[in-house]
Amino acid sequence: MAKKKRTRYVCSNCGWETSQWLGNCGFCARWNTLEEIAVEEENEKVQHRARLRQQDDSAVKPVSLDDIPVHESDRVMIGMAELDRVLGGGLMPGSFILLGGDPGIGKSTLALQCSSLLSKRRTLYVSGEESLGQIRQRAERLSIRSDSLRVFTETEIMRVIDAARSEKPELLIIDSIQTVYHSVLQSMPGTTAQIRECAALLMQLAKQEKITVVAIGHVTKDGDLAGPRVLEHMVDTVLQFEGDKQSHHRILRSLKNRFGPAQEVGVFEMDGDGLREVANPSELFLSEFNPHVSGNAVVCPMEGTRPFLIEVQALVTPASYGVPQRTASGFDHRRMSLLLAVLEKRSGWKFSDKDVFLNVAGGIRLTETACDLGVAAALVSSVSGRAMGEPAVLVGEVGLGAEVRRVAQLDRRLEEAEAMGFRHAVIPGGTAKADHKISVSTVDDVNDALKKCGMD
Template sequence: MASSSRYVCQECGHAAHKWMGKCPGCGAWNTLVEEKPESDVKARVPKSTSSSNGRTSNPPEPITEVALGPETRLQTGMVEFDRVMGGGIMQGSFSLIAGDPGIGKSTLMTELARFMPERTILYVTGEESKRQVKLRAQRLGVDTDRLLLLAETNVEAIGQAVRSCEPDLLIVDSIQTIFRPDLSSAPGSVSQVRESTASLLKMTKEDEFSTFLVGHVTKKGTIAGPRVLEHMVDTVLYFEGDRHHAFRILRSVKNRFGAANEIGVFEMRESGLHEVPNPSEIFLSERGYGVSGSAVICSLEGTRPILVEVQALVSPSSYGTPQRTATGFEYSRLQMLLAVLEKRIGLAFSDHDVFINIAGGVKLNEPAVDLGTAVAAVSSFRDVPTDTNAVLIGEVGLGGEIRTVSQLGPRLKEAAKLGFDRAVVPANNLDSTTAPDDLDVIGAKTLQDALDTVL
């Protein structure tokens, strides 16, 4: 008799009838784990939704008759955190925060108790003991009786604790350690993560408290577990940063109650995370002057414009294949910019090594940083410093043209506030943008125009 087991990829959730070394879904190696079918787990329909005659007691209703209550948000007092959440933690919201090991996810979650001492917070730890959490809380200055610790991984026991203490906020650290006892698969498997999250989601929506799940990430930087996990939650947060740098960035990639791609900037210190109210000033504090290969760019992260320094180092290659290294900048975008510079400007980068670094450990993906990156590369190639009082904003097209960008007004205001004198922007943006009086805004139609202006 053929086995009824199936093999599920722990990276993407792809199911196969036999074990394979490489997952057909995501291409990862050695990620398929045998899971037996759960024949005793049937579709769960709440008793309140059905009646004896088979009709539902929760019938559909017109959208015009749906009652709306007042919007209730928990204000944490952390301005950067509340900004990312859309103005505070929405009551009844279900959020997921993920990041690299040791980046500070547990530290951030523990610090919420220091900023909300009047709220009851249930902290469920599945990876650490209560003593370890207590030591971290002492280091962060968290001393409140409203922070309740529970060392548990059974989702049913967590539900009993929630019903007994009725918290305002539930923190589960981490979702990969939680399990349902009626499933035979191991904690952290795709089925356990999916079903445990569904149980916690049901509790959150029924009792209308807020929940934060702490999640792990894979080597590729994606959230570990099934992809459906990100669809189930209301908010997906990524805690980013280089462990060798002090700055951490909390980024929302999904938010049903606020703007997506909003960021909050923190600085990791010995006493915990500290907010950075003006990140542009911090990122530019160590900028060098009169040095080739340096340019200031403005990236719009959510609703916040941030000025950072992009550094480039171009040197003759010692090998047949030149090196291309990008830190904080998209590698494929760098390859495209170098091809445009070689084709349209006539600079031979094909026999030079190129290194690009976004200072401060920030990761930028917006196309508006193309112009500054290209200018920094040309500056290092020619060994000519750029104008240190100029900000470069614009997307570079394949024909060497400078394409328009969105929200240019807030970017220019941020540049003027930090004391910059000039800004090189796409020429097509000039007619629809009002620039500050003390900022000289120069429009560039092509990449060559921008190079002639700042080099």
């Protein structure tokens, strides 16, 4: 008797399922994200029974919250300060980490360097994309020598799990989650069903065997992690590599972390010997800052728990065509349009007939509204052709009425500016602050801030 088959459609973005094909997802409303999956009912029953057996074997009884032991000392310090900071203090045994980023940005390099630094702990590196020879060549280039590092080239998830249970590593690296597959499922590797099932099995392995699992993930053309959105909810930590591949700078950001602060940032520099941590990112980002050139300003965003000093560059020129261009690199394009409208309406600076180009030096992306004042000053400096003169750090959010609003953790930003040798800072008025050696100018609106910077 032939096995009965059932077809279903699963959204590759959020994991929503339906029995018939639709143009867009009924949950996240994304278009053309439904993938057809044919699943044999008998195989589904076998998998369900296997999961029930595993759950019965690992079943535990409810306990009191006060009786649960907390061992922060169980964390494993990798030895790379920037990476340990992003992870919240090191690797937590039994955690599941998802590492994403553009192709060639350094994900596999970082994973191999971690295994080298953890030379006293057994590591299993599973690759579904490279051969043993290719991995050895990369290790030679990175000068990696580790007797505790075991390499395994396999893509079938059950064989990977069997090898992990046999080798009993403390760290398991999967390169990548899109290449592994479960032979029971009929779909191709990298599809929604395969990624979700393999991730669930790896999560189960991490919790049962207390193995730290690091899965490398691909990203889409939009920069999002490939696969269903449910994958990011399943894992404990999501790390994202950012930065331009043409630049030497790499930024590692924790988008999610159950064992530490989210949005923490680590800065690295890529060279011939691999990734090298940057101890003072502000010095790196300001290494080519020239205060005597118009259109330059310095802002101080908070990236996680640490402040950075970043250079913002603006170029405003007469429009060459009928419709002026608006280009922003490293800054929200819509936010820049809002600031241009405020400057034109409230301050009288005309941008409607000019091309505007904005760039954030160092390849970092500014998402905090505390950078608004610095961006506005850079735009006015470029359109007026006047440099700010004395280097100043500008901190503040700009409202629609051109008012400068307060920001959080201002004292830490001023301390960073002091440490980098700045003698002047422009901040929102009425902000409580501790005593600082840096000269502070408090402002209530954008026009006042421009006057303090010598651009009235």
